[in-house]
Amino acid sequence: MKGNVIVGQSGGPTAAINSSLAGVYRTAIDRGAKKVYGMLHGIEGLLKENYIDLSEHIRNDLDVELLKRTPAAYLGSCRYKLPDIHKDMEIYKKIFEILDKLEIEALVYIGGNDSMDTIKKLSDYAILTGSEIRFIGCPKTIDNDLALTDHTPGYGSAAKYIGTSVKEVIRDSLCLEYSGGVVTIIEIMGRNAGWLTGASILAKGEDCDGPDLIYLPEITFDLKKFEAKVKKLVEQKSSVVVCVSEGIHDKDGKYICELGNNSDFVDAFGHKQLTGTASFLANYIGNKLGCKTRGIELSTLQRAGSHLASRVDILEAYQVGGAAVLAADEGDTGKMVVLVRHSDDPYQCGTEVKDVHKIANDEKLVPKEWISKDGSYITDDFITYVRPLIQGDVSPIMVDGIPRHLYRPTKK
Amino acid sequence: MKGNVIVGQSGGPTAAINSSLAGVYRTAIDRGAKKVYGMLHGIEGLLKENYIDLSEHIRNDLDVELLKRTPAAYLGSCRYKLPDIHKDMEIYKKIFEILDKLEIEALVYIGGNDSMDTIKKLSDYAILTGSEIRFIGCPKTIDNDLALTDHTPGYGSAAKYIGTSVKEVIRDSLCLEYSGGVVTIIEIMGRNAGWLTGASILAKGEDCDGPDLIYLPEITFDLKKFEAKVKKLVEQKSSVVVCVSEGIHDKDGKYICELGNNSDFVDAFGHKQLTGTASFLANYIGNKLGCKTRGIELSTLQRAGSHLASRVDILEAYQVGGAAVLAADEGDTGKMVVLVRHSDDPYQCGTEVKDVHKIANDEKLVPKEWISKDGSYITDDFITYVRPLIQGDVSPIMVDGIPRHLYRPTKK
Numbered sequence: 001m002k003g004n005v006i007v008g009q010s011g012g013p014t015a016a017i018n019s020s021l022a023g024v025y026r027t028a029i030d031r032g033a034k035k036v037y038g039m040l041h042g043i044e045g046l047l048k049e050n051y052i053d054l055s056e057h058i059r060n061d062l063d064v065e066l067l068k069r070t071p072a073a074y075l076g077s078c079r080y081k082l083p084d085i086h087k088d089m090e091i092y093k094k095i096f097e098i099l100d101k102l103e104i105e106a107l108v109y110i111g112g113n114d115s116m117d118t119i120k121k122l123s124d125y126a127i128l129t130g131s132e133i134r135f136i137g138c139p140k141t142i143d144n145d146l147a148l149t150d151h152t153p154g155y156g157s158a159a160k161y162i163g164t165s166v167k168e169v170i171r172d173s174l175c176l177e178y179s180g181g182v183v184t185i186i187e188i189m190g191r192n193a194g195w196l197t198g199a200s201i202l203a204k205g206e207d208c209d210g211p212d213l214i215y216l217p218e219i220t221f222d223l224k225k226f227e228a229k230v231k232k233l234v235e236q237k238s239s240v241v242v243c244v245s246e247g248i249h250d251k252d253g254k255y256i257c258e259l260g261n262n263s264d265f266v267d268a269f270g271h272k273q274l275t276g277t278a279s280f281l282a283n284y285i286g287n288k289l290g291c292k293t294r295g296i297e298l299s300t301l302q303r304a305g306s307h308l309a310s311r312v313d314i315l316e317a318y319q320v321g322g323a324a325v326l327a328a329d330e331g332d333t334g335k336m337v338v339l340v341r342h343s344d345d346p347y348q349c350g351t352e353v354k355d356v357h358k359i360a361n362d363e364k365l366v367p368k369e370w371i372s373k374d375g376s377y378i379t380d381d382f383i384t385y386v387r388p389l390i391q392g393d394v395s396p397i398m399v400d401g402i403p404r405h406l407y408r409p410t411k412k
Numbered sequence: 413m414k415g416n417v418i419v420g421q422s423g424g425p426t427a428a429i430n431s432s433l434a435g436v437y438r439t440a441i442d443r444g445a446k447k448v449y450g451m452l453h454g455i456e457g458l459l460k461e462n463y464i465d466l467s468e469h470i471r472n473d474l475d476v477e478l479l480k481r482t483p484a485a486y487l488g489s490c491r492y493k494l495p496d497i498h499k500d501m502e503i504y505k506k507i508f509e510i511l512d513k514l515e516i517e518a519l520v521y522i523g524g525n526d527s528m529d530t531i532k533k534l535s536d537y538a539i540l541t542g543s544e545i546r547f548i549g550c551p552k553t554i555d556n557d558l559a560l561t562d563h564t565p566g567y568g569s570a571a572k573y574i575g576t577s578v579k580e581v582i583r584d585s586l587c588l589e590y591s592g593g594v595v596t597i598i599e600i601m602g603r604n605a606g607w608l609t610g611a612s613i614l615a616k617g618e619d620c621d622g623p624d625l626i627y628l629p630e631i632t633f634d635l636k637k638f639e640a641k642v643k644k645l646v647e648q649k650s651s652v653v654v655c656v657s658e659g660i661h662d663k664d665g666k667y668i669c670e671l672g673n674n675s676d677f678v679d680a681f682g683h684k685q686l687t688g689t690a691s692f693l694a695n696y697i698g699n700k701l702g703c704k705t706r707g708i709e710l711s712t713l714q715r716a717g718s719h720l721a722s723r724v725d726i727l728e729a730y731q732v733g734g735a736a737v738l739a740a741d742e743g744d745t746g747k748m749v750v751l752v753r754h755s756d757d758p759y760q761c762g763t764e765v766k767d768v769h770k771i772a773n774d775e776k777l778v779p780k781e782w783i784s785k786d787g788s789y790i791t792d793d794f795i796t797y798v799r800p801l802i803q804g805d806v807s808p809i810m811v812d813g814i815p816r817h818l819y820r821p822t823k824k
Binding site for chain 2: 009013041044068070071072073074075076077078083160163167168169171172173174176177202203205206207208238261276279294296297298299300301304305306307308310333334387390391392393398399400402403404405406407410
């Protein structure tokens with residue numbers, strides 16, 4: 001490379017997004033980039049000329065290893081969508097002025113759907129104006145809902161966290177014997193796509209029956225049918241564990257978590273309050289069946305749990321970061337790196353680049369045929385798909401009993 | 413030993429209680445016990461003659477290692493309190509008949525306050541009736557609220573999980589930049605004792621500022637003062653993280669989580685609903701300060717997270733199990749094994765036995781002088797106390813990407 005590289009991170013944090021950052025940095029240096037800049041808080045920060053020289057932050061091999069093990073976006077994230085080019089040319093002018101000033105040859109943006117939209121617009125603008133700067137997207141999202149790529153970095157680590165945590169909760173529930181049974185409802189992220197909730201099946205194995213019911217948002221949720229299923233299970237077992245996606249909804253498209261607000265309840269401050277899906281269903285089942293219930297939300301823990309990252313995921317994230325730089329150096333622009341799976345077992349997977357115009361704003365859902373007919377479980381095809389992605393561990397670097405991260409001092 | 417040993421588990425599950433079970437089993441076998449029985453679901457199960465021969469379940473060294481890494485009570489737990497001896501002699505007669513039939517020489521009960529009450533009553537009854545069976549208590553509780561012992565097995569692993577998870581959540585919160593800031597409220601277990609919530613301080617280190625505020629249940633919680641503190645912090649930082657105990661309460665002793673129910677809100681089924689402390693405070697702050705907030709409950713994950721267990725904790729739990737058998741074999745009864753700390757750094761800790769009459773039903777709280785004057789943080793003394801307890805790791809035995817546990821098939 002002759003010029004400089006700039007890299008940004010965007011959208012929701014994951015356990016693997018910093019491994020892609022490490023991959024971008026290392027590969028850019030290896031290929032002769034003079035400077036590798038990191039934009040702070042994505043394109044939004046770049047517009048305010050907030051960026052850092054990464055070589056001042058990633059000083060040695062240990063820092064690279066720490067970065068790979070640091071959850072959330074090291075550079076800070078944003079949720080900023082560029083306007084259409086014809087609607088606000090000025091903003092593009094400004095971005096390209098900054099990029100030219102920094103002598104940028106390639107811009108890599110690590111993120112999900114919105115970030116790929118950014119890559120698409122910037123590369124379109126470059127073509128329109130004859131700029132030689134190259135723009136490459138690097139996929140990242142725990143939601144695994146990006147089109148064209150077999151899976152997205154970040155998903156495997158979240159899946160491993162979910163499988164492990166659900167198994168531990170099942171063990172916990174099993175050992176408490178309540179007359180009438182205990183029903184545990186676990187709420188997992190995913191508004192429209194059930195990839196994360198499906199990963200709860202990973203709790204199942206020779207030593208664990210796994211969840212009893214799994215509900216993805218791809219399927220309409222029927223409260224009455226759900227109640228009947230749980231009732232039958234409670235008659236058979238002392239502990240019933242149900243995994244639900246936060247995005248499950250009824251036939252009218254209304255989120256289940258909104259059903260708790262049918263009454264005119266407002267909190268002490270006059271605001272309507274959203275009850276979580278798990279706590280709503282736990283209350284519902286408790287009232288209907290008269291058994292003990294509990295609701296558990298895996299919350300942001302599931303996307304930040306880098307202490308339990310998947311080795312396959314962290315390595316692929318790194319690899320994808322490197323492939324983005326490589327593609328730019330070879331002249332590509334307006335492309336996203338994708339993961340292409342060659343075989344499940346032994347697992348083999350490589351990278352390619354695809355036109356970002358075919359990816360942006362498209363949402364990949366769990367195939368209907370991977371969901372059981374009555375919509376309350378998933379099939380073995382799902383397991384075959386997800387199992388390779390959670391293999392191997394990345395031992396945290398423990399300092400005084402707690403995982404060490406790479407730290408970037410911040411101020412408001 | 414000449415006779416047999418029986419062991420039970422009781423109260424809330426932890427990540428270390430099965431390591432104590434392993435310690436009891438191994439030491440009893442080593443000291444010549446012919447049989448080691450495990451009561452299923454504690455004394456409640458024993459009364460129904462539900463027990464197993466542990467040698468059929470723990471078949472080899474690998475099983476011992478798996479058991480140490482299996483969260484929750486392998487034998488099943490219960491929350492059963494024995495009646496006073498003079499009120500119901502029959503129940504004691506029945507228990508001793510079963511124990512005599514099984515040729516029990518020593519009964520070890522692993523649990524918290526209620527379990528020590530069981531040991532006290534059973535040993536008292538033995539003295540009253542001239543039985544030679546010995547009864548020893550083995551401390552266990554994530555709450556760390558047992559008297560006389562420096563700390564309880566189970567606490568260290570929960571503390572390590574909390575410190576690590578809070579740090580990951582802080583990292584996650586930091587990287588998202590919202591105008592007006594984001595306030596994250598993390599709810600941690602502990603109704604009356606703040607040991608677990610205090611452990612959130614472990615997130616603090618060279619690479620992390622740790623939580624901004626920490627509220628233990630030992631101190632009266634003042635909502636207005638809390639709001640003022642958060643307001644000031646939001647003006648200074650873009651991310652504010654607050655850790656609160658589920659048991660924080662106002663000056664009238666009313667739990668903060670109950671404040672959300674001042675209105676006449678009932679859910680769709682006519683039942684009053686308890687809002688969690690974190691979600692109540694998140695809503696409160698959001699409404700008052702107009703900033704983005706989120707509430708996170710560490711829920712049962714914090715007591716079942718054996719994949720992140722502390723090595724010190726798991727080894728001490730094993731050691732304490734062994735010491736219980738040893739004490740019984742040497743003729744002790746009506747005693748609990750306690751951990752005695754000889755030094756903080758280098759950490760040195762040994763076991764002793766103490767009279768269970770001095771322990772049962774007594775609750776150890778965090779000393780007031782370990783809490784900051786305004787009640788919103790904790791002191792270095794707390795860190796010095798907890799730090800040694802989270803040292804070292806117990807690598808999970810991973811099978812196909814997920815930690816393997818020792819499995820006991822159950823049926824209703």
